[in-house]
Amino acid sequence: MRRKKYFAVHAELSPRAKTLLGIFSFVLPVLVWCIVSYVPAVWHPLVVVSDPGSVSYFQVDMRVDPGTFAQETATAAAENRALPVGKPANPVYLPAPDEVLKAFYTAFTTPPASRDSPWLHQSFWHSIQIIFWGFTISSVFGVPLGILCGTYTPISRVTEPFVEFFRYLPAPAFGALAVAVLGIYDGPKIAIIVIGTFFQQVLIIANTTRKLDGALVEAALTLGTKNVQLLRRVVIPGILPDLFRDQRILLGWAWTYLIVAELIGTTSGITWFITQQARYQHFPNVYAAIFMIGIIGLGTDLVLAYMGKRFFPWDSNGKV
Amino acid sequence: MNAKKTLPSYLEQTDAVKARFDRLKAREVILEVNNLGKSFPGTSGKGEKETVALKDVSFQTHRREFLCIVGPSGCGKSTLIRILAGLETSTSGKVLLEGKPVTGPGKDRGMVFQGYTLFPWLTVKRNVMFGLEVNGAGHDEAESQALQWLSLIGLEKFANAYPNQLSGGMKQRVAIARALANQPRILLMDEPFGALDAQTRARMQAHLLEIWRKIDITIIFITHDLDEAIYLADRVLVLKAHPGEVQELIEVPVAHPRSTDQFITDEFLATKARLEELIYAKSSHDDEEELYPMMSRLAEVDDNVE
Numbered sequence: 001m002r003r004k005k006y007f008a009v010h011a012e013l014s015p016r017a018k019t020l021l022g023i024f025s026f027v028l029p030v031l032v033w034c035i036v037s038y039v040p041a042v043w044h045p046l047v048v049v050s051d052p053g054s055v056s057y058f059q060v061d062m063r064v065d066p067g068t069f070a071q072e073t074a075t076a077a078a079e080n081r082a083l084p085v086g087k088p089a090n091p092v093y094l095p096a097p098d099e100v101l102k103a104f105y106t107a108f109t110t111p112p113a114s115r116d117s118p119w120l121h122q123s124f125w126h127s128i129q130i131i132f133w134g135f136t137i138s139s140v141f142g143v144p145l146g147i148l149c150g151t152y153t154p155i156s157r158v159t160e161p162f163v164e165f166f167r168y169l170p171a172p173a174f175g176a177l178a179v180a181v182l183g184i185y186d187g188p189k190i191a192i193i194v195i196g197t198f199f200q201q202v203l204i205i206a207n208t209t210r211k212l213d214g215a216l217v218e219a220a221l222t223l224g225t226k227n228v229q230l231l232r233r234v235v236i237p238g239i240l241p242d243l244f245r246d247q248r249i250l251l252g253w254a255w256t257y258l259i260v261a262e263l264i265g266t267t268s269g270i271t272w273f274i275t276q277q278a279r280y281q282h283f284p285n286v287y288a289a290i291f292m293i294g295i296i297g298l299g300t301d302l303v304l305a306y307m308g309k310r311f312f313p314w315d316s317n318g319k320v
Numbered sequence: 321m322n323a324k325k326t327l328p329s330y331l332e333q334t335d336a337v338k339a340r341f342d343r344l345k346a347r348e349v350i351l352e353v354n355n356l357g358k359s360f361p362g363t364s365g366k367g368e369k370e371t372v373a374l375k376d377v378s379f380q381t382h383r384r385e386f387l388c389i390v391g392p393s394g395c396g397k398s399t400l401i402r403i404l405a406g407l408e409t410s411t412s413g414k415v416l417l418e419g420k421p422v423t424g425p426g427k428d429r430g431m432v433f434q435g436y437t438l439f440p441w442l443t444v445k446r447n448v449m450f451g452l453e454v455n456g457a458g459h460d461e462a463e464s465q466a467l468q469w470l471s472l473i474g475l476e477k478f479a480n481a482y483p484n485q486l487s488g489g490m491k492q493r494v495a496i497a498r499a500l501a502n503q504p505r506i507l508l509m510d511e512p513f514g515a516l517d518a519q520t521r522a523r524m525q526a527h528l529l530e531i532w533r534k535i536d537i538t539i540i541f542i543t544h545d546l547d548e549a550i551y552l553a554d555r556v557l558v559l560k561a562h563p564g565e566v567q568e569l570i571e572v573p574v575a576h577p578r579s580t581d582q583f584i585t586d587e588f589l590a591t592k593a594r595l596e597e598l599i600y601a602k603s604s605h606d607d608e609e610e611l612y613p614m615m616s617r618l619a620e621v622d623d624n625v626e
Contacts, residue, residue: 224425
């Protein structure tokens with residue numbers, strides 16, 4: 001009975017069940033991660049050395065192949081030397097949850113390696129600015145153009161086929177070109193985000209605009225509404241909640257271009273932090289930084305979803 | 321219904337009804353439709369012929385007349401009202417509103433659609449203000465007029481509600497108020513109560529008659545519900561399908577003021593019989609109409625429902 005209720009197609013769940021399952025969607029991967037990290041029998045393909053004993057090339061915290069470790073132990077035992085001590089461990093690129101959790105704090109408090117390098121929060125702030133400008137520039141042109149395409153067929157026909165073609169060109173492919181034109185600092189990075197977002201934006205918003213109920217436009221016409229008024233008083237307010245949802249999705253899209261964009265020219269922002277930490281094998285910091293991007297992205301989206309509900313109280317299909 | 325009495329002819333009118341029609345026809349003509357035709361081009365690649373939706377439709381309505389248009393499906397009644405509204409263009413013929421040709425949509429012709437077309441982002445009050453504002457009225461003036469219209473339809477309490485908080489009947493009342501707020505010469509209604517349940521529809525019909533009595537408005541009302549047509553209309557324009565042509569313009573002999581009690585009067589039934597004859601007698605021979613296939617019995621032999 002219960003199972004039937006839960007697994008009906010498009011089953012309605014209680015708000016409580018929804019929240020619980022939502023939390024569970026986060027708990028589940030973390031649980032898997034914990035098991036892989038804390039249960040030695042699960043994976044742990046290496047041995048981390050805690051005391052090198054008499055083995056000359058072993059060092060504390062060195063990770064060695066268990067075969068090698070066993071062989072060295074056997075050799076030392078046979079020759080009556082001090083035995084090395086170690087325990088099973090995962091590779092260095094898979095830190096345990098507690099290490100990453102600690103890194104969430106320490107990544108901010110650790111001073112940068114060289115004095116003129118940015119701190120983590122400075123790197124983040126830099127990345128957020130890149131996203132902001134990239135997304136804003138794209139929206140300033142993309143949103144009006146999308147609305148015009150969705151409203152007026154000739155504009156759509158003269159724009160969309162080319163846009164459709166252009167959106168298949170991968171944005172990072174323009175990296176070298178962007179550097180040649182805009183230099184090596186923030187210019188080319190913003191450009192990549194604009195290229196990655198703009199063309200999708202035009203098409204998505206044009207489609208959203210086309211989906212506006214034609215009967216509303218007709219009703220407005222019979223009330224004596226004329227051309228530009230129709231756009232301003234019917235089309236734009238009519239699509240606004242959907243437009244807002246589209247923009248939320250597109251903002252997420254812009255974030256996914258961030259890392260590639262920041263590698264272009266001089267590496268900067270959060271990408272610089274991540275590559276830098278990975279070079280020194282500070283993998284907890286790497287994970288922490290990656291998760292922080294996710295948290296910022298999801299956090300922004302939740303805030304925007306909440307704002308959407310406040311802005312458009314009349315929107316009945318306002319699903320988050 | 322066993323004691324079948326012979327009904328009077330639907331053409332018989334009492335003196336009062338006749339006098340009323342004389343007065344109606346003495347009023348000036350508001351809308352004149354002359355030899356209106358509409359055809360849709362066929363898909364030439366598939367060798368399809370063009371479809372004729374309307375052919376040679378002509379009629380007139382007088383000021384403050386309530387005209388219903390009925391017809392079988394495919395008779396082009398919706399196309400007709402959309403041409404009157406200016407939402408579609410005719411391929412031949414003319415529509416004259418107070419002598420001036422109709423070329424596109426305008427505020428002199430209000431329209432109420434079957435679907436709910438209130439602007440969901442505007443409150444009820446702002447919906448009613450919409451037409452006034454796009455035609456240049458100031459906010460305050462539009463607001464005070466809108467509130468008057470809302471009190472006329474009895475929804476002033478819902479002035480600040482959004483359309484999605486209203487029932488279907490309320491939405492259509494607001495849609496009527498919104499159309500009327502522009503003070504159009506004519507109100508076009510395309511099956512406006514078609515989506516409502518029977519009870520709400522009956523209330524809306526009474527409500528519409530009440531509004532019509534109070535306001536200088538001419539109404540053209542499309543419906544497929546014959547009772548509704550007879551109950552509401554002064555005259556009923558009957559169209560036939562393929563192509564859509566005028567079959568008859570019937571003067572409804574039912575006395576005014578109308579009430580639901582009149583549904584069983586002789587005049588009402590006679591008119592309805594005539595409408596059914598015109599609309600259904602024809603379509604039963606229509607090649608589009610499918611006969612029931614022979615059905616074999618699937619229930620138990622002694623398990624009878626009748």
